Amino acid sequence: MKLTTRFNLLSIAIVLATTALVLGVGTLILNDVLYRFEEHVLRLELTNAREAVRQALNRSGVLAAAEAAADFEGHLRHKEGLASAELFIVEAPDDRIVYHPALRAGTQFDTDFVDQMFRKGAGVIEYTSRDVSRFAVFTTLAPLDWVIAISIDKQEMLASRAVFLRAIGAIAFVLLCLNAVVVSLFGRRLMWRMRGTLDCVNRIERGDLSARIPAITVHDEFGRLQEGINAMSARIEERTLAQQSAEQALREREARIRQLVESNIVGVFFWDLDGRITESNDAFLSIVGRTRDELCSGTLRWTDLTPPEYRAADARAIEELMHANRFSPFEKAFLRRDGGRAPVLVGGAFFEGRQQGVAFVLDLTERKQAEAERAARRAAEAASRAKSDFLAHMSHELRTPLNGILGYAQILKRDKALEQRQIDGLTVIQRSGEHLLTLINDILDMAKIEAGRLELNLTDIPPDRFLRFIAETIRVKTEEKGLAFACEIAPDLPAGVRVDEKRLRQVLLNLLSNAVNFTDHGSVRLRVGSLSPGRLRFEVHDTGIGVDEAHLEAIFRPFEQVGEARHRFGGTGLGLAISRQLVRLMGGEIHLESRPGEGSTFWFELDVPIVEPQAAVIPPEWAVSGYEGPRQTILVADDVAENRAVAVEMLGQLGFSMVEAGNGREALEKAKGLRPALILMDVVMPEMDGLEATRRLRQLPESREMPIIAVSASASGTDAAKSLAAGANAFLPKPIDFSGLLTEVAALLKVEWTYELPKAQASAPSQTAEPLAGPAGIPVAPPLQEMETLRQLAQVGNMRAIVQHATHLTELDERYRPFADQxxxxxKGYRSKAILSFVEQYLERRQAS
Known part of the structure; x- marks a missing residue:
């Protein structure tokens, strides 16, 4: 046999032997690698499945856990190499199925391999199911007695091995056709590739998840296997990194919890039944004012930190702890190193057995301070309410006699038989009473301002008429002191504005009265201008004593009266203080410019809405003597007889039939029987007050529309609202103003008043171009030129010039004396409107003739 043949045969034999050897060794190695790799992959997938089932179970229960298992198995089968994967969950001890892809939940799954799983708890197992050999990894799902397993068909698991063996066979067949060198080179190349693959697998097994098979240049079956190994390695690395990220997040969450425990929010300390504190966080040490060195020395005891009065509460907590392993939170105090006490809320429980406990301490220092501040604030508010109630009560008590004083002063001044001396005396009584009422109102206004209960009541007014009234009021005072007075009103003032007429009048009268009081020579001026549409400037200037710079702020303080004793006029010293607060409430600020001996200028600016002017209702200067139509009955309900007498006198002399009631119950009974045309109902009365009586009257069909005017001497500011809410048609404060009462009566009863001229205007003179001589009792009028002069003086309100001109008329002709006396x-009564009306009557009749 030739050497070549022998070599070829030897080569073939070598190739065959090598192939067989490689196939055997490769199969063994590949089996081991695949088993290890597949086991590792399945363990990772099992971990993920267990977490998904656990989350679903904790969130929604067993059904949700089964659904989560089914979803996970569906995703699992779509992965490469896991098409035959099965996931099942079995519950001990009766092997009931929680989830199985082929069996119904609740079916008993009584098989040997499941029993082995329960015995082992976790691991791998090979078994035969439905004539199919399978490889499975499993674990238990604590704290439930569940076994969760993922299995795969061993044939699918070893499919890569078959591919590898086929590749080796093909290679062997090719090598039989090549020479030994090629076979040898191919074998070496193949072994190099296998070494690279095995090295990568070993690195993965050692935990190097970044290991990859480098330089895959040949994409044959073995190359695809290498690519598969690389892909699996990448997936393992990705999932491992995700799991590490989740574990890192868990560690961070645990760290945050530890940080919370160590923070200053809640104090935590561990203790034993002997009273020793074994460990604590910094928050607790801060609460009790101790150091960690004291804690580490073992000398810090919670029993020593407890004041004697709280030891009984501690004993009750320990007793509760022994019975229930915990004690409910309770409040106590700990002694600090500085001798102070730290109020705390303490709760606790046993920790690791019944020999050591843990306590949680919440510092209540800030809450206790807040409670003390609230208690002090409530006490201050109660004191403020008590002061307001006292002032309101005193106001009620003072207004009640003032109602009689001012009421009868108004009534008696209407008596035609009074002499001038008596009229002057009544005027003094009325002015004194009004002055006292002003003082009371000032004090109450200041109390309301301090309590923050003063509110504005906006109305639409024509500013020119409003300012003329103020000018006429102040002109009287300036003429009494011989001062010049000027009221300068800008021509571009709006025709109508919306302001609180009462409060703005109060401010201007306060400032002007103050200017008159502190001015001995010279003049007082009121100037009102428009800076822009909707913004007005009010300025009060005087040539008085002025204010020193050191006292510019002091004069605005309550009860302050700055200046020489001869300039400290009667009053409360509240006028400027109230004026400043009122202007601030209206959105402005009072400013003062003054120099001693040169006078003062007070000014402020207000933003006011511009409105359409309303027709001015000018009350007649004629005296009301009665009313037209049939007699009507008015019921007066008041528990004070003097107050009832004032109302009876005021309305009785006008022709009304007056009926009296001493309380609300009596008023209710008389109203049912008499059915009066109108009721004057006092708010505060014994037995039944006016509010309750009004509510009950409104519930009766026959008195549902009966007019009711509520009357009250209270100054709380709420009686008006309460009265209207109870059903009253109108509200009048005490002392009752006669003109205000007539206005409300006329509006509610729809009556028309009848008038007569006041005593000075009893009749109208005749009208001729020459001095008139009328019948007996009718004054003779002076010539037309003198009458025109008188009208001009009345229009400007110069009372002193009118008196001088009256003397001049008597000097002209003795026949004019009655006219001059009127x-x-x-x-003398500063009745500028009455004088103007008196003069214009003669002029109109003379022009008509």
Whole structure:
């Protein structure tokens, strides 16, 4: 036989032997590698399946866990090399199926390999099911007695081996046709590739998940196997990194929990039944004012930190702990190193047996301080309410007699038989009462401002008429002191504005009265201008004593009166303080420019809405003497007889039939029987107050529309709202203003008043171009030129000039004396409108003739 043949045969034999050897060794190695690799892959997939089932179970229960297992198995079978994968869950001890792809949940799964799984708890197992050999990894699902397993067909698992063997066979067949060198080279090349593959697998097995088979240049079966190994390695690395990321997140969450325990939010300490504190966080040491060195020394005891009065509470907590392994949170205090006490809320439980406990301590220092502040604030509010209630009560008590004083002053001044001296005395009484009422209102306004309960009541007013009234009021005071007064109103003022008329009037009158009081010589000026549409500037200037710079702020403080004793006029010293607060409430600020001896200028600016002007209702200067139509009955309900007498006198002299009631119950009974046309109902009365009586009247069909005017001497500011809410048609404060009462009565009863001229205007003179001589009792009017002069003086309100001109008329002709006497009487009462009406009557009749 030739050497070549022998060599070829030897080569073939060598190739065959080598092939057989390689096939055998490769099969063994590949089996081991594949088993290891597949086991590792299945273990990772089992871990993921267990977590998915556990999450679903914790979230929604067993059915959700089974659905999660089915979903996971579906995803698993779509992965390469896992098409035959099965996932099943079995529950001990009766081997009931929780989930199986081929069996119904709840069926008993009584097989030997399941029993082996329960015995082992976790691992791998090979078994035969439905005549198919399978390889499975399994583990238990604590704390439930469940076994969860993933199995795969061994044939599929070893399919790569068959591919490899076929490749080796093909290679062997080719090698039989090649020479030994080629066979040898091919064998070496193949072994090099296998070494690279095995090295990669070993690195993966050692935990190097970044290991890859490098330089895969040949994409044959073995190359695809290498690619598959690389792909599996990449998936393992990806999943491992994801798992590591989840574990890192878990560690971070645990670290945050530990940080929370160590933070200053809640104090935590561990203790034993002997009273020793074994460990704590910094928050607890901070609460009790101790150091960690004291803690480490073993001398820190919670029993020593407890004040004596809390030891009984600690004993009850320990007793509860022994019975229930925990004690409910309770409040106590710990002694600090500095001698102070730290109020805390403590709760705890046993920790690792019944020899050591853990306690959680919440610092209540800030809460206790807040509670103390709230208690102090409530006490201050109660004191403020008590002060307000006291002032309101005192106001009620003072207004009640003032109602009688001012009421009868108004009533008696209407008596035609009074002499001038008596009228002057009544005027003094009325002004004194009104001054006292102003003082009361000032004090109450200041109390409301301090309590923050003062509110604005906006109304639409024409500013020119509003300012003329203020000017007429102040002109009286300036003429009494011989001062010049000027009211300068800008021509571009809006025709109508929306303001709180009462409060703005109060501010301007306060500032002007203050200017008059502190001015001995010179003038007082009120100037009102428009800076822009909707913004007004009010300025009060005087040539008085002025204010020193050191006192510019002091004069705005309550009860302050700065200046010489002769300039400290009667009053509360609240006028400027109230004015500043009112202006601030209206959105402005009072400013003061002053120099001692040169006078002062107060000014402020307000933003006011511009509105359409309303027609001005000018009350007649005629005295109301009665009303037209049939007599009507008015019921007066008031528990104070003097107050009832005032109302009876005011309305009785006008022709009304007056009926009285002493309380709300009596008023209710008389209203049912008499059915009066109107009721004056006092709010505060014994037995039944006016509010309750009004509510009950409104419930009766026959008195549902009966007009009711509520009357009250209270200054709380809420009686008006309460009265209207109870069903009253209108509200009047005490002391009752006669003109205000007539206005409400006329509006509610729809009556028309009848008038008569006041005493100074009892009749109208005749009208001729020459001095008039009328019938007996009718004054003789002076010539037309003198009448025009009088009208001009009345229009500007110069009472002193009118008195002087009246004297001049008597000097012209003694026949004009009655006419001049009436002028003096009206001028003495500063009744500028009455004088103007008196003069214009003669002028109109003379022009008509």
């Amino acid at each position: 002028l003096r009487q009206l001028a």
